[in-house]
Structure formats: C-alpha cells, structure tokens
Amino acid sequence: MATTPTVEVIDLHHSYGSKQIYAKLDLTIEPGTVFGLLGKNGVGKSTLINILMGYLQPTRGQCMVFGEPSHQLSAPTRQRIALLYEGFTSYDYMTIEQIERFFSPFYPRWEKRLFYELIALMDVQQQQKLNTLSFGQKSQVILGLLFAQDADLLILDDYSMGLDAGYRYLLVDYLKNYIQGTQKTVLITSHIMSDLEKLVKEIAIVDRSTDVYRDSMSNFCQQFRCYEVDGEQAKIEGIHRREKRGEITRLYSFLDQQAIETKINKKTTPVEVSFEERFLGFVGKY
Numbered sequence: 001m002a003t004t005p006t007v008e009v010i011d012l013h014h015s016y017g018s019k020q021i022y023a024k025l026d027l028t029i030e031p032g033t034v035f036g037l038l039g040k041n042g043v044g045k046s047t048l049i050n051i052l053m054g055y056l057q058p059t060r061g062q063c064m065v066f067g068e069p070s071h072q073l074s075a076p077t078r079q080r081i082a083l084l085y086e087g088f089t090s091y092d093y094m095t096i097e098q099i100e101r102f103f104s105p106f107y108p109r110w111e112k113r114l115f116y117e118l119i120a121l122m123d124v125q126q127q128q129k130l131n132t133l134s135f136g137q138k139s140q141v142i143l144g145l146l147f148a149q150d151a152d153l154l155i156l157d158d159y160s161m162g163l164d165a166g167y168r169y170l171l172v173d174y175l176k177n178y179i180q181g182t183q184k185t186v187l188i189t190s191h192i193m194s195d196l197e198k199l200v201k202e203i204a205i206v207d208r209s210t211d212v213y214r215d216s217m218s219n220f221c222q223q224f225r226c227y228e229v230d231g232e233q234a235k236i237e238g239i240h241r242r243e244k245r246g247e248i249t250r251l252y253s254f255l256d257q258q259a260i261e262t263k264i265n266k267k268t269t270p271v272e273v274s275f276e277e278r279f280l281g282f283v284g285k286y
C-alpha cells in the first residue's frame with residue numbers, strides 16, 4: 001500500500017503583490033526524509049513554511065500535510081508537527097523547569113526525558129531563568145521543547161541562527177540520533193551548508209527565478225560539478241555559472257568533463273569543491 005507523503009505540494013503559485021515567489025511548484029516529501037530547503041536570503045523559504053503551516057494561503061495550488069490541506073489542518077494533525085520559528089524567544093522570564101512544565105500539557109506525546117537529555121548536555125541549572133542563559137543555551141532549551149513533542153514532522157527554520165560551531169555540531173549529532181530508526185520527517189532551512197551536507201538526504205534549492213531545483217543531496221553533489229579553465233569563458237548554454245578568479249575561470253555545470261570540453265573547445269581541470277561552494281555555484285554569490 002502506498003504511504004501518504006508527509007508533504008505534498010501541487011502546482012503551487014505564490015506572489016506578494018507583483019512579486020512572484022513560486023510558480024508551478026510541485027514537491028513531495030516522503031516520511032522519514034530529512035529535507036533541506038535551501039536558498040539565499042529572501043528567496044521564499046519561510047514563505048513556503050508559512051504556507052505548509054496554514055498561516056498563509058497560496059495564490060494558487062494545493063499543499064497537503066499528512067494528507068490534509070495545509071490551511072485546514074485538523075487539531076490531531078497539527079499536533080504531529082513541531083515548528084521552530086526563526087528567532088523564537090518568548091517566555092524568557094520562566095526557568096528551565098517552569099518552561100518544560102508549561103509546554104508539556106499541550107502535547108499528548110510529550111517526552112520530558114528528551115527535553116532534559118538536551119539540557120544535560122549544557123552546563124546550566126534547571127532553576128536558571130531563560131533570560132540568564134547565553135544565546136546558544138537558550139536556543140538549545142527551545143530545541144529541547146521541540147524534540148520533547150515527539151512530533152512526526154519537525155520544521156526547523158534557521159535553527160542554527162546564533163549557535164556557535166560546538167552547539168551546531170551537538171545539535172546535528174543529536175538530531176541524527178533522534179530520528180534514526182524512526183519515520184520522522186525533518187524539513188530544515190539553514191545558511192550553514194556544512195551542517196546540511198551531513199544531515200540532509202533530499203534538497204530543494206529556491207533561487208530568484210521561480211524555478212526550484214529538486215534532487216537528492218548525493219545526486220546534486222555528484223552531478224553539479226566545478227571545472228577550471230585558463231582565461232575568460234564566454235556564456236554558453238550548459239554552463240550554469242562562471243566565476244572569474246584571476247587568470248582562470250571556474251565553471252559550474254551539470255555537464256561531464258568531456259561534454260563541457262567539447263562545448264567550449266578547451267581543456268578543463270575538474271575541481272573538488274565543498275557543498276557550500278557548489279551551492280554558491282548554483283545560486284550565485286550576490
């Protein structure tokens with residue numbers, strides 16, 4: 001029997017006035033997937049999350065979450081979704097213990113243990129008020145509240161904002177463990193590409209056009225390649241982006257080496273690049 005996708009977006013269009021963000025977007029996120037929604041600032045990642053949560057009605061098209069239209073989610077379905085907002089910082093006046101007690105009655109599957117597991121990884125006291133915690137520690141408490149919900153869909157919108165490398169690593173490891181062997185789905189946005197590379201299986205890259213690139217992380221990394229050539233290189237179909245670096249030019253393309261050399265009639269040198277460079281090669285730096 002076919003399983004219901006966790007998220008299904010069909011022919012989605014969205015505009016703010018004359019500014020079009022999405023056109024004809026189709027997207028499916030299957031249960032158990034860690035899905036990275038990637039794109040530079042202001043391309044529309046939060047817009048899509050707001051549509052999925054039912055906070056925003058799309059201009060056209062359908063968005064289904066656990067098989068229900070996102071703008072009419074039933075209460076039991078809503079309880080299956082845990083959302084981390086960009087920069088969530090309410091309830092600062094409560095202590096760590098108080099905020100756990102405050103949140104727990106709202107969630108039928110609340111797992112106090114998961115909250116305190118994450119707290120135990122930090123050097124803080126349970127009687128400390130949130131407004132006495134460092135920024136990273138407070139973010140960790142908020143993530144603890146999210147994990148304790150034991151939701152089936154976790155939406156983490158820029159979870160890494162303000163976290164130092166140590167806390168980010170801790171979180172990535174914790175998240176991997178948390179979902180291992182479950183059918184939990186994670187939809188994540190972040191500007192820290194190295195974190196995403198370790199976590200994410202499927203990606204959608206939103207750029208300033210209304211086209212959205214979708215594939216597995218491994219296909220993108222294998223198929224979207226970087227080559228260097230001497231001197232300048234004119235714009236040619238099949239070269240996604242050119243980047244002049246002194247005497248050489250970096251070319252980013254989905255073509256393999258032989259195809260690109262035939263096209264430009266020059267020798268190239270393949271270059272191993274990080275996921276971040278590849279991503280920037282796709283969306284551009286500015």
Ligand SMILES: Nc1ncnc2c1ncn2[C@@H]1O[C@H](COP(=O)(O)OP(=O)(O)OP(=O)(O)O)[C@@H](O)[C@H]1O
Binds near residue numbers: 040042045048
């Ligand atoms: N209510 C609104 N009215 C008009 N324009 C809006 C509205 N909300 C968002 N926008 C614009 O739509 C675009 C997409 O915004 P969105 O917040 O979805 O981007 P984002 O990809 O999440 O960005 P970031 O990475 O900076 O969080 C931006 O240019 C933003 O200014």
